[in-house]
Amino acid sequence: MNTKPVYLIDDDAAVRDALALLMLSHGYTVRAFESGETFLAAIQADSEGVAVLDVRMPGLSGLDVFDRLREQDSELIVIFLSGHGDIPMAVQAVKQGAFDFLEKPCSEQALLNKIDDALEVALGRQASRGNQHEAEKRLATLSPREREVMERVLAGKLNKQIADELNIAIRTVEVHRANVFAKMGVRSALDLAQLLAAR
Amino acid sequence: MNTKPVYLIDDDAAVRDALALLMLSHGYTVRAFESGETFLAAIQADSEGVAVLDVRMPGLSGLDVFDRLREQDSELIVIFLSGHGDIPMAVQAVKQGAFDFLEKPCSEQALLNKIDDALEVALGRQASRGNQHEAEKRLATLSPREREVMERVLAGKLNKQIADELNIAIRTVEVHRANVFAKMGVRSALDLAQLLAAR
């Protein structure tokens, strides 16, 4: 069973409680909120998991909350629940990256299936983001000069070309080049390019 | 004005004619079909452009036609028109890659805007596919042995390692390596990796 949380946001307490109990009984980690405002105040920018969002809520609507999440590049996977939605709204939400858009009332099994699917996607994203994060951390250790040399190495230039361009000795290029490779944990320009392409 | 065709598929002649005239009057290249069957029989697997698809048609429905297009990896951009669609249908179509899902009747201006947007997407895809196609063509010129060597070059192995693995002389690895670079139009393993990553 996946340990990533499912955030449930619905102003209707009866619905919220029923869905929360359903999810809890299926082993999910659940956090419930009565409004978009309280939900947004509680999460971090780097929170991961699935958000089940009611569209129609006083104050911030589900779509407003979704906009906020997109603004902060949130990694949360969003499933909309709507009792009064229409096709244009649903199509737009999905085109903007929502994972799904379900009509209320929907079958419990269908919702649970969607949540399972969404949690799998969240897991896949975590793995890919781990690689990205590591590469970024290593890149941050490079000095300005090392970065200049790295760009030219990745452009396929010879050390002597780089030396000409930067007005330094070939030996200095070699030193920077070796430093870049060491800090990035690679052994060749090819290795480095592939590391950076994979993020 | 974009020269890529807009394919209009609707069994209702009145609607089809009205929309066709609208599009023609805005300078689009239009081809109209009364059924999914006639449309599918008329296009090629590599046809490009925008398909405006009515959902509800006798014989093959718009969704059936969309399935066929996806099966043949068609490059056509699909906009659905639906008089009786619902949210789950719309959400599924968009999640499966349809460009949009509009309800009939829809404003002429909205439809024209969507078609413009879709044609832009089609253009962007053509450029990116041109690169991809060229790389694939070059890849197809490689002999089996050259391909074996290329994989190991891209894995960052030394020529002498490759020679050991394939039980051949280092000089032979060099020959294959040179042949691969020449056929692929690159000058280094880095160049090659970047060419293949860009497709």
Next chain:
DNA sequence: TGCAGCATTGTGGTTAACCACAGGCGGACA
């Protein structure tokens, strides 16, 4: 003031890639 980090440079030696020139064999096809 001393130390760390960054940038720089030289010398000499090794390894690897690259290739011109040369050659051979086997299979497929006209």
Next chain:
DNA sequence: TGTCCGCCTGTGGTTAACCACAATGCTGCA
């Protein structure tokens, strides 16, 4: 049978990458 293509190999030479060992200078900070 002759030609083409793919696969293979050796020799000798050049260029480029890599680095151990050694050294200098500048800046920022405790």
